[in-house]
Amino acid sequence: MSERAFYIDYSRCIGCQSCVQACAECDTHRGVSLIHLETIQRRESVQTAPQVCMHCEDPICARVCPADAIKKTPDGVVQSSLKPRCIGCSNCVLACPFGVPRYQVEIDQMMKCDYCYDRTSVDKKPMCATVCPSGALTFATAEEIQRSRRGIAINSWKFGNEVVKTKVFVIVPREVERVNVELVQISPTPSALSDDPYDVALMLESVE
Amino acid sequence: MDGLKPINLSPRGSDTAHSLAWGLIAAAALIVGIVVGSRGLKDFDPALISYAGATVFSAFGLGYRYAMWLRRPPTRLYWFRGWQIFLIPKRLPGNIARLVRIFWNNVVLQRFIERRSKTRWTAHWFLAWGCLIAAAVTFPLSFGWIRFETAADNQQIYRAFVFGIHVASFPLDSIMAPLAFNILDICAVMVLIGVFVAMWRRGRDRGAMSVQQFSNDLLPLVLLFAISVTGLFLTASTHLMRGLYYVFLSQLHAVTVIFTLLYLPFGKFFHIFQRPAQLGIDFYKRAGEEGGQAQCIRCGQPFATQLQIGDLKAVQSALCIQYAMRDGTHYQDVCPACRRKNLALTQDALWRTPEAELQRFDRF
Numbered sequence: 001m002s003e004r005a006f007y008i009d010y011s012r013c014i015g016c017q018s019c020v021q022a023c024a025e026c027d028t029h030r031g032v033s034l035i036h037l038e039t040i041q042r043r044e045s046v047q048t049a050p051q052v053c054m055h056c057e058d059p060i061c062a063r064v065c066p067a068d069a070i071k072k073t074p075d076g077v078v079q080s081s082l083k084p085r086c087i088g089c090s091n092c093v094l095a096c097p098f099g100v101p102r103y104q105v106e107i108d109q110m111m112k113c114d115y116c117y118d119r120t121s122v123d124k125k126p127m128c129a130t131v132c133p134s135g136a137l138t139f140a141t142a143e144e145i146q147r148s149r150r151g152i153a154i155n156s157w158k159f160g161n162e163v164v165k166t167k168v169f170v171i172v173p174r175e176v177e178r179v180n181v182e183l184v185q186i187s188p189t190p191s192a193l194s195d196d197p198y199d200v201a202l203m204l205e206s207v208e
Numbered sequence: 209m210d211g212l213k214p215i216n217l218s219p220r221g222s223d224t225a226h227s228l229a230w231g232l233i234a235a236a237a238l239i240v241g242i243v244v245g246s247r248g249l250k251d252f253d254p255a256l257i258s259y260a261g262a263t264v265f266s267a268f269g270l271g272y273r274y275a276m277w278l279r280r281p282p283t284r285l286y287w288f289r290g291w292q293i294f295l296i297p298k299r300l301p302g303n304i305a306r307l308v309r310i311f312w313n314n315v316v317l318q319r320f321i322e323r324r325s326k327t328r329w330t331a332h333w334f335l336a337w338g339c340l341i342a343a344a345v346t347f348p349l350s351f352g353w354i355r356f357e358t359a360a361d362n363q364q365i366y367r368a369f370v371f372g373i374h375v376a377s378f379p380l381d382s383i384m385a386p387l388a389f390n391i392l393d394i395c396a397v398m399v400l401i402g403v404f405v406a407m408w409r410r411g412r413d414r415g416a417m418s419v420q421q422f423s424n425d426l427l428p429l430v431l432l433f434a435i436s437v438t439g440l441f442l443t444a445s446t447h448l449m450r451g452l453y454y455v456f457l458s459q460l461h462a463v464t465v466i467f468t469l470l471y472l473p474f475g476k477f478f479h480i481f482q483r484p485a486q487l488g489i490d491f492y493k494r495a496g497e498e499g500g501q502a503q504c505i506r507c508g509q510p511f512a513t514q515l516q517i518g519d520l521k522a523v524q525s526a527l528c529i530q531y532a533m534r535d536g537t538h539y540q541d542v543c544p545a546c547r548r549k550n551l552a553l554t555q556d557a558l559w560r561t562p563e564a565e566l567q568r569f570d571r572f
């Protein structure tokens with residue numbers, strides 16, 4: 001049996017927030033949840049999507065870091081910023097193609113998902129994948145994924161002309177070899193735009 | 209911020225040759241400093257030559273590594289931008305006042321570490337100040353820049369010389385005397401407190417345990433422990449054991465110090481030289497905020513300063529990161545939240561091919 005890897009399937013997310021809670025219990029950053037859970041377009045749809053660090057082969061976050069504060073372990077895990085080095089400039093936050101690193105104002109440093117290194121380095125599942133009930137986040141072997149999913153798992157992306165390879169896989173239809181990212185803008189349909197001040201979606205937007 | 213000159217992020221020449229040159233300049237400057245500062249080696253104590261030699265090597269390593277670090281486009285950008293902004297004549301007086309304040313908070317008190325964790329701060333503060341004070345005493349001593357001697361006419365008076373110039377005298381029974389003679393022991397105790405707190409934290413924090421590496425995180429503590437303990441043994445040998453094993457102990461102490469000096473440019477201690485660059489980021493961020501905000505081309509919300517986004521694009525082109533999109537837009541102009549939403553929508557769109565839609569209907 002092959003080694004286990006991390007698979008993300010955005011479309012399966014049901015927005016239950018389990019991963020958000022579990023992430024805060026990771027030992028490497030206890031009390032701080034670092035996973036992102038996005039509501040795609042609140043007024044239009046209930047779709048949500050999680051985002052963990054994809055652990056790029058040649059991480060752009062590390063390349064743009066002036067302090068040389070982001071390092072990769074020999075097994076390909078891109079670690080959170082090294083505390084003695086990170087100067088809190090946010091270059092990584094702004095440059096990561098997946099929008100992963102977080103600038104933590106209180107400590108003036110960046111923190112990001114580190115693949116639950118305390119767990120995965122001893123072959124335990126990451127916290128988020130352990131609790132995700134929908135399979136949007138899965139830590140499994142390639143065989144298990146093949147058996148249980150309709151699509152295939154790939155790890156190649158293109159942003160503009162920049163090709164990015166990642167340690168984390170995404171599930172896509174069989175014929176897709178690489179995810180070519182273009183800007184997808186969903187313009188709200190006029191009927192969905194409510195001007196009712198008590199519209200719940202509208203109120204939630206202003207909370208954000 | 210208008211009017212800031214662009215910074216050349218891809219300087220010509222080989223990185224290694226350039227850095228080697230800076231390493232040699234740093235080492236040569238130190239040698240000249242030692243010769244001149246010790247009045248043509250008149251005040252230089254030959255017994256300390258191995259310390260001075262290791263420091264010269266260390267200066268070479270530090271010069272080399274710092275220059276190499278400044279060759280990286282993002283580092284280069286922030287370093288030179290930081291100075292550019294700091295030195296704008298109109299802002300200079302305010303900047304100096306601010307520098308003094310952040311120096312006090314970040315370097316003297318190290319408040320930013322306290323916000324990460326109190327234990328980490330306690331360990332770091334004792335380690336840092338124990339080492340810095342000890343360095344401020346021992347380096348000038350080993351270079352022959354300061355020396356002490358008893359006054360010729362009075363054995364009870366001690367005289368201190370800096371660069372050969374008599375700067376102070378104090379009687380042996382004054383408060384200054386024990387302080388001057390024992391300052392290194394005080395530093396050693398401070399360092400040991402720091403080492404124990406750091407070890408205690410590392411032994412309890414499971415997160416730290418999973419990511420720490422021996423050479424980077426534990427070796428520095430082991431080295432500082434060894435220097436402090438062997439240093440304290442020297443004092444104990446002199447005062448409590450009538451010089452027992454003094455020669456052996458002083459050699460052992462020298463070995464620990466020299467090893468640390470040689471390790472200085474390569475391991476964790478390099479952050480002592482790297483870290484002050486953080487002071488520049490503060491000026492950069494403030495200058496950026498006075499300029500305009502960059503707005504996300506997807507959601508229209510401001511997400512960073514225009515200064516930083518412009519600079520980041522320059523850094524990216526120096527690094528050959530090609531974020532220009534087919535439709536003429538630039539991926540760097542998309543905010544991180546929109547990037548995440550966009551990824552989910554992109555994946556979703558991949559499934560929405562006409563065949564896939566048909567398949568979906570087939571199942572009913």
Ligand code: SF4
Nearest residue numbers: 053054056059061096
């Ligand atoms: S996904 Fe972003 S944060 Fe993670 S390794 Fe890649 S560039 Fe860095």
Ligand code: SF4
Nearest residue numbers: 065086087089090092
């Ligand atoms: S925020 Fe820290 S880790 Fe991120 S680029 Fe800046 S210095 Fe590097």
